[in-house]
Amino acid sequence: xxxxxxxxxxxxxxxxxxxxxxxxxxxxxxxxxxxxxxxxxxxxxxxxxxxxxxxxxxxxxxxxxxxxxxxxxxxxxxxxxxxxxxxxxxxxxxxxxxxxxxxxxxxxxxxxxxxxxxxxxxxxxxxxxxxxxxxxxxxxxxxxxxxxxxxxxxxxxxxxxxxxxxxxxxxxxxxxxxxxxxxxxxxxxxxxxxxxxxxxxxxxxxxxxxxxxxxxxxxxxxxxxxxxxxxxxxxxxxxxxxxxxxxxxxxxxxxx
Amino acid sequence: xxxxxxxxxxxxxxxxxxxxxxxxxxxxxxxxxxxxxxxxxxxxxxxxxxxxxxxxxxxxxxxxxxxxxxxxxxxxxxxxxxxxxxxxxxxxxxxxxxxxxxxxxxxxxxxxxxxxxxxxxxxxxxxxxxxxxxxxxxxxxxxxxxxxxxxxxxxxxxxxxxxxxxxxxxxxxxxxxxxxxxxxxxxxxxxxxxxxxxxxxxxxxxxxxxxxxxxxxxxxxxxxxxxxxxxxxxxxxxxxxxxxxxxxxxxxxxxxxxxxxxxxxxxxxxxxxxxx
Numbered sequence: 001x002x003x004x005x006x007x008x009x010x011x012x013x014x015x016x017x018x019x020x021x022x023x024x025x026x027x028x029x030x031x032x033x034x035x036x037x038x039x040x041x042x043x044x045x046x047x048x049x050x051x052x053x054x055x056x057x058x059x060x061x062x063x064x065x066x067x068x069x070x071x072x073x074x075x076x077x078x079x080x081x082x083x084x085x086x087x088x089x090x091x092x093x094x095x096x097x098x099x100x101x102x103x104x105x106x107x108x109x110x111x112x113x114x115x116x117x118x119x120x121x122x123x124x125x126x127x128x129x130x131x132x133x134x135x136x137x138x139x140x141x142x143x144x145x146x147x148x149x150x151x152x153x154x155x156x157x158x159x160x161x162x163x164x165x166x167x168x169x170x171x172x173x174x175x176x177x178x179x180x181x182x183x184x185x186x187x188x189x190x191x192x193x194x195x196x197x198x199x200x201x202x203x204x205x206x207x208x209x210x211x212x213x214x215x216x217x218x219x220x221x222x223x224x225x226x227x228x229x230x231x232x233x234x235x236x237x238x239x240x241x242x243x244x245x246x247x248x249x250x251x252x253x254x255x256x
Numbered sequence: 257x258x259x260x261x262x263x264x265x266x267x268x269x270x271x272x273x274x275x276x277x278x279x280x281x282x283x284x285x286x287x288x289x290x291x292x293x294x295x296x297x298x299x300x301x302x303x304x305x306x307x308x309x310x311x312x313x314x315x316x317x318x319x320x321x322x323x324x325x326x327x328x329x330x331x332x333x334x335x336x337x338x339x340x341x342x343x344x345x346x347x348x349x350x351x352x353x354x355x356x357x358x359x360x361x362x363x364x365x366x367x368x369x370x371x372x373x374x375x376x377x378x379x380x381x382x383x384x385x386x387x388x389x390x391x392x393x394x395x396x397x398x399x400x401x402x403x404x405x406x407x408x409x410x411x412x413x414x415x416x417x418x419x420x421x422x423x424x425x426x427x428x429x430x431x432x433x434x435x436x437x438x439x440x441x442x443x444x445x446x447x448x449x450x451x452x453x454x455x456x457x458x459x460x461x462x463x464x465x466x467x468x469x470x471x472x473x474x475x476x477x478x479x480x481x482x483x484x485x486x487x488x489x490x491x492x493x494x495x496x497x498x499x500x501x502x503x504x505x506x507x508x509x510x511x512x513x514x515x516x517x518x519x520x521x522x523x524x525x526x527x528x529x530x531x532x
Contacts, residue, residue, distance in 0.1 A: 056422050078426050084419040087443045088525045097437070101427045129522050 002176070003183030005067050006032040006153060006185055009055060013210075014048055022048040023059075024210035027131045030187060032152070035179060037203045038189045039242060039251055045211020046189045050057050053187065054078050068152075072185075075158040076077035081161055083138035085130040085133065085145075091117070095145045102149075103177040109148075113233070116180035118145040119178060143175075156188045165256030173199055173226070180223060193246065198230065205242065207249035215245040258280075288378040295317040309492040314412055314499060317492040325481065325493075332477035335390070336504070339397030340458040344451065346398070347405030355413040357433065357440065376461055380468035382465050389469045393477070396465030401458035407449040412446025413439045445524045459505050 011025040022045040030036055030053075038046040045222060051057040052064060052080055061240040066073050085094045091115060093100075099109045117123045120140040130138055139159060146154060160168040176199065190196050196203045220236050221229055229235055273494045298310040305313050318325065347419070350368075354361035371379075376396050383392040416439050424434045466479035476484075478497045485494040520526060 051422075054426055056425060076426065078423065080419045080423070082419065084417065084423055086420065086438070086441065088444070089523075097423075098427045100431055101424070101429045102436070131523050 004032045005029045007067065008065045008070055009049070009053070009062070011050070011062035012052065012059045012064070014052065014057070015060045018160060021210040023052075024212055026062070026212055028204060028213060030153070030185060032185055033183065034201045035186045035188065035199055036126040036187070037200040038201050038206060039193065039196045039246065040191065040206030040211070041208055041246070042191060043204040043214045044208035046159050046206050049213065050078075050157050050187060050189050053153075054155055068122075070112065073151040075151045075153075077149065077150040077151035077184075079139075079142050079146050079154070079156040081129070081158045083135075085138060085141055087130050090127050090129055091133070091141045094130065094141055095148055097145060098148050098192075112148060116147045117172070119147065119181070120144045123251075124172060133166075135163050136171060139163065139171060140174075143178070147178070150182070151184060153185045153187070156186065158189050158191065162190070168195070169250045175199065176223060176225060193239055193242045197235060197242055198225065203242055205245040205249060217241050217245065270419050270429045297385050297479055306489050309495055313492050314495045317442055318496040319497065321369065321493055321496060325478070325500060328476055328478045328481045328497070329504070331477070332459075332466070332501070333504065335394050335397055335462045335466075335477065336459045336508075339394055339462060340451075340455055342394075342398050343401035343405050343458065347402050347450065348409050348452070351406050351409035351443075352435065354410050356435070361410075368403060368406060371399055377464055377468060378398050383465075384469055393462060393465040393469055396468075397461035399456045400461035401454035402454040404457065406446070408446045408450030408453075409443055412443025415446070418443040439447060445520055445526060448516045448519065449514065452516070454508065455508040455512050456505060457507060459501070463501060 006031045009026055009028040009030075010033070010088065012023055012028075013021070015021045016025040025028060026045075026049060028049070033207050038049060042044050048057065052059050055073075056078075085091075095113050096106065096109050096118060099112065100106075105231075113126075114123065117126055118141055122137065122140050125137065125141075127132065130141065133141065142159070160171050172195065177184075178184075186197060188196070197219055200219055203219065204213045205215040205217065206212070207214045217238065221232070223239075295312060297309045298308060298313075309317070350364070353366070376399060379399070380392065380396050383395055386392075387395060411437075420438055420442075421434070424438055429437070460494065463479040466477045467483060470480060470483060477502050481497040482494050483489070485497065516526070
């Protein structure tokens with residue numbers, strides 16, 4: 001892991017057309033190779049921050065600075081909360097989509113598609129339609145699609161929030177393994193303290209109205225992480241820290 | 257709670273037979289029974305055929321007059337399908353134009369609404385002044401079939417999943433890529449719904465316009481046969497023509513229902529079988 005900044009959010013503000021201020025004076029540096037979680041209550045602007053990084057929305061104030069060339073920005077992967085697959089076509093075609101839009105033919109893309117389907121363990125389901133898959137498998141297909149362009153930076157917006165606990169734990173482990181294999185930077189939006197602690201190097205705790213970061217917590221546990229990390233003191237302490245930061249952020253909000 | 261065991265062969269056969277009975281045999285039986293009651297009533301009360309012909313009499317008329325009736329059926333079918341095809345291409349084309357250019361929607365949607373809300377029977381005589389009768393009938397059928405296809409397709413094109421739209425934006429899809437890979441497939445179920453309504457309406461439009469036009473000779477469709485038979489008090493033939501129109505309507509409906517199932521069967525909720 002390096003400490004070189006990959007992308008910097010400087011003094012970011014976002015006010016929607018209806019006057020709602022989603023973010024105010026947000027400063028955040030994302031380092032190459034890290035696993036950063038954005039943790040906060042619903043409506044605190046963490047998803048908005050992610051959309052700004054993905055250029056799906058433009059900030060009303062401040063700048064987003066990209067370092068290390070434009071590669072990371074061009075190949076950016078995004079995973080939405082619901083799997084957001086096209087229901088009318090197969091898993092294969094869904095995964096092909098980003099390359100297809102870039103003009104890569106089926107035969108040129110075929111090897112790569114099978115590679116990412118292997119990575120997420122969906123090779124056997126390439127011709128299945130999304131409606132025929134379970135929630136966890138749909139999310140895997142969605143991750144495969146995000147990985148097809150070999151992203152340096154993967155943005156994930158509460159990807160596992162709608163899944164059952166067992167599937168979620170399994171996908172957490174698989175995601176860490178993928179990150180290790182592909183050496184990606186991941187920015188992960190979640191409202192689960194446990195999930196953020198288990199996965200991340202660093203947690204940015206958000207407060208809402210207007211959204212800003214109240215605390216940055218480092219999780220100094222080495223990867224690979226497994227069940228023993230979940231039972232460790234560091235895990236318990238980190239969860240406590242993150243919970244307290246979240247609590248105080250929310251009570252501060254109540255006083256306003 | 258009882259443990260679920262896979263059904264035995266006999267049980268499955270029984271279930272299939274019961275399904276068939278409820279879904280196919282029962283409606284057929286009720287239909288045949290009502291025909292029998294009709295037939296019986298005509299015989300028992302000795303109702304003359306110029307008031308109410310028995311189903312058997314309608315059937316024999318259908319066979320005896322087949323040459324005349326089939327020629328008329330062909331005329332009506334040709335107009336219905338020509339109108340439907342024109343409405344399909346016009347409706348989808350205009351819906352695409354509307355979604356790609358908002359100003360086009362603003363400018364032309366009112367015309368579509370005006371044509372839709374004005375009763376076709378009221379427009380038909382006017383069209384007959386300007387156009388020859390076949391073209392006027394075709395135009396009427398087109399006008400009624402056009403609107404449901406246009407509005408349904410436009411609705412479908414506009415209701416693509418918000419997150420999928422984001423995804424296409426993320427991957428820098430052009431407007432046309434977004435249209436072809438995202439909006440058109442997303443609109444397909446809506447379009448097929450519009451087509452099912454439009455198919456029925458095209459037939460109704462053709463019939464109504466034909467009655468208004470009252471054209472004879474070469475261009476005489478089924479509606480004209482009904483009017484003509486009414487003048488001649490040939491009531492069995494009137495019924496025979498009516499039966500042909502009904503069957504045509506049913507076949508059009510069944511065709512588009514089948515088409516929906518074939519095209520949407522694997523992915524859309526409307527066509528997927530419930531899991532049980």
